[in-house]
Amino acid sequence: MLTILGRTSSINVRKVLWTCDELALDYQQEMWGNGFRETHQPDFLALNPNAQVPVLREGEFVLWESNTICRYLAASQPETALYPHAVRARAEVERWMDWQLGDLNNAWRYLFNARMRNTPAMPDPAQLAEGEASWNRHLTLLANQLEHTGAYVTGETFTLADIVLGLSVHRWLMTPMSRPALPAIDRYYDLLRERPAFARYATQQWP
Template sequence: MLTILGRTSSINVRKVLWTCDELALDYQQEMWGHGFQSTHQPAFLALNPNAQVPVLRDGEFVLWESNAICRYLAGGPPGSALYPQERRARADVDRWMDWQLGDLNSAWRYLFNARMRNTPAEPDRTLLAESEASWNHHLTLLARRLEQTGAYVTGHEFTLADIVLGLSVHRWLMTPVSRPSLPAIDRYYDRLRERPAFARYATQQWP
């Protein structure tokens, strides 16, 4: 039995839960993190010294880092549709997952934390403007990609890249920010909303 450690309100935990749902994997979830068990407890630190969720336990195997967990879960049958076996197709999925984790997350971090988490309590207006501009720039890049593919991030098939980026798009749409008109993003979001797992792990109360 797979065990996922982490609170559902975490966007990174929801990546993993959505992946499990798409793959019809059985798992149990233990709530750790803000509002639940502290990730600074020795028992958790023994699994992930970074004190961050999610963590996956698969028997004796322990894995942390959300995108790595998603890749692990989808790395073999029945996960080939989400994470293709063909080398170049898989590399394309990896590229967009890494872009989400590095470039896109860096863009929104200051603004999102200030507006949604009140951290810092008195944000710097210049840094807010820079974060907003960077966030919108990266979503514009994603929109251009979606205009090229006409469907999902790597083409006509739904993949792991759409799980991690779909949650990011939802966060952008739910955060108070001056957004440019990006019809390709709107169409993409509507397409994702047709998936039952998206409704469970993206469109509820979590930004």
């Protein structure tokens, strides 16, 4: 049985749950993290020494890192549009997934934590301004890509890249801040909202 360890309120856990939903996979979920079981317990650390969610467990096999888990799940299934087999098409999906994890996440971290989690309680105005500018700059880059494709991040087909970036776009839209007008982002968000799983894992009141 496939088991996903992690609280649903975690954006990284929701990536994995959304992927499972799109692939129609059966799984069990164990709630770990803030408000649930403590991830610094020895039995969790034995699965992920970073003490972070999500973790996938499938028999004796254990995997952590949310984007890697999403790729593993899709690759384990018969050919799916979520994760194309063609080498260049797959590389496009992976590039945008890596960009989300490495570049986009670092752009919003300080501002989001200050505005939505009250951490730090008295944030530095200069860092807030820098975070807002950086976050908007990265979303403008994404908007340019969406203008180019006219639909989803890598083209006409919904992929894993849209799962991870769709959650990020929702977070950008829900955070109190100044945002530039980006019609391509608005169109993309409306397109994602047509998917039932997006309502379950993005548009609810998740932090």
